[in-house]
Amino acid sequence: MSTPETRPEGLSALLGKRPEQHKYDHGHAVIVGGPPGQGGAARLAARGALRVGAGLVTLGCPLRAVTENAVQLNAIMVRGLDGTAGLAEMLEDGRITAVCLGPGLGLGPATAELVKTTLRAKRGTILDADALSRFQRAPQALFDMLHDHVVLTPHAGEFARLFPDIAKRHKAGEVSKLDATREAAVRAGSVVLFKGSETVIAAPDGRHAIQTAEGDRAAPWLATAGAGDVLAGMIVGLLARGLDPLRAAEVGAWLHVEAARSFGPGLIAEDLPEALPQVFRQIGL
Numbered sequence: 001m002s003t004p005e006t007r008p009e010g011l012s013a014l015l016g017k018r019p020e021q022h023k024y025d026h027g028h029a030v031i032v033g034g035p036p037g038q039g040g041a042a043r044l045a046a047r048g049a050l051r052v053g054a055g056l057v058t059l060g061c062p063l064r065a066v067t068e069n070a071v072q073l074n075a076i077m078v079r080g081l082d083g084t085a086g087l088a089e090m091l092e093d094g095r096i097t098a099v100c101l102g103p104g105l106g107l108g109p110a111t112a113e114l115v116k117t118t119l120r121a122k123r124g125t126i127l128d129a130d131a132l133s134r135f136q137r138a139p140q141a142l143f144d145m146l147h148d149h150v151v152l153t154p155h156a157g158e159f160a161r162l163f164p165d166i167a168k169r170h171k172a173g174e175v176s177k178l179d180a181t182r183e184a185a186v187r188a189g190s191v192v193l194f195k196g197s198e199t200v201i202a203a204p205d206g207r208h209a210i211q212t213a214e215g216d217r218a219a220p221w222l223a224t225a226g227a228g229d230v231l232a233g234m235i236v237g238l239l240a241r242g243l244d245p246l247r248a249a250e251v252g253a254w255l256h257v258e259a260a261r262s263f264g265p266g267l268i269a270e271d272l273p274e275a276l277p278q279v280f281r282q283i284g285l
């Protein structure tokens with residue numbers, strides 16, 4: 001089976017860095033992490049954001065998780081946040097261009113408050129993992145807060161939590177994955193990236209993209225814990241660099257598969273960010 005090339009157009013212009021630019025020209029991405037002992041997912045996301053080229057990356061976390069994160073991170077900055085007030089204060093810095101919430105964040109009420117605070121700040125935002133699952137009981141409450149700079153990145157389980165009726169029809173074969181994702185994007189009012197070996201991305205205005213990791217482009221090694229956390233980090237890094245949500249999701253998904261294919265069998269999530277420089281060289285950056 002021959003799988004069509006799905007490389008997004010204009011990658012050099014989107015991802016290259018010019019000599020006259022400094023780090024703030026490439027944006028500042030913030031990953032909001034969870035409690036002590038659950039920080040791995042946010043650290044993976046932060047590494048993905050930095051490797052994809054965000055100029056600065058900060059991991060914001062509860063004060064009691066600062067030590068755990070700080071001993072494991074160097075180029076990535078760590079900032080203790082005193083709850084939602086601390087996050088709101090941090091987001092007063094206009095140089096913060098994008099925020100990622102969800103990986104390892106936890107399913108408690110604090111997650112919903114952090115999501116609310118972030119969405120009010122109107123930055124490029126990616127909501128993944130627990131930031132989606134937290135709204136299982138009231139998805140519309142989430143959709144009512146979304147704006148046009150948001151990307152949602154559910155796997156099939158999270159998709160079914162947010163869009164149970166659409167997921168049911170998709171599972172029954174009544175709607176394709178593309179149509180299911182397009183319907184979800186319209187309902188949510190934001191870009192939706194529905195993960196899997198075929199990753200489908202749709203915007204509320206009907207634009208869409210498909211990134212396939214099947215056939216000639218198979219990358220089954222991506223079925224490993226934390227691979228999705230790294231994808232979220234790559235996308236927030238691209239949002240931070242100024243890509244619009246649909247492009248950030250499309251380019252992030254393509255780079256994610258390329259990084260997995262470049263590394264090959266034995267891949268673990270930590271390897272994905274480290275494979276990006278090789279991918280960048282291959283595309284001539």
Ligand SMILES: NC(=O)C1=CN([C@@H]2O[C@H](COP(=O)(O)OP(=O)(O)OC[C@H]3O[C@@H](n4cnc5c(N)ncnc54)[C@H](OP(=O)(O)O)[C@@H]3O)[C@@H](O)[C@H]2O)[C@@H](O)CC1
Nearest residue numbers: 040041102103104105106129130133155156157225226229
């Ligand atoms: N290193 C770290 O620190 C890591 C930390 N992580 C963090 O853990 C937290 C929980 O995230 P999570 O995704 O592991 O669990 P959860 O939200 O319960 O969903 C899983 C359930 O959904 C279902 N399901 C259906 N289709 C599915 C599909 N295609 N892909 C996957 N699942 C699918 C399936 O249920 P089933 O269909 O079997 O009934 C399955 O049991 C979150 O904060 C995350 O960031 C992880 O990222 C790992 C690395």
Ligand SMILES: Nc1ncnc2c1ncn2[C@@H]1O[C@H](COP(=O)(O)OP(=O)(O)O)[C@@H](O)[C@H]1O
Nearest residue numbers: 155195196197213220222223225226227228229
């Ligand atoms: N068999 C597969 N082939 C290609 N890509 C896959 C496969 N299984 C999972 N993936 C990709 O790996 C990532 C897994 O993300 P996710 O399910 O959120 O895991 P985690 O929560 O552990 O990070 C997604 O980007 C998904 O598209």
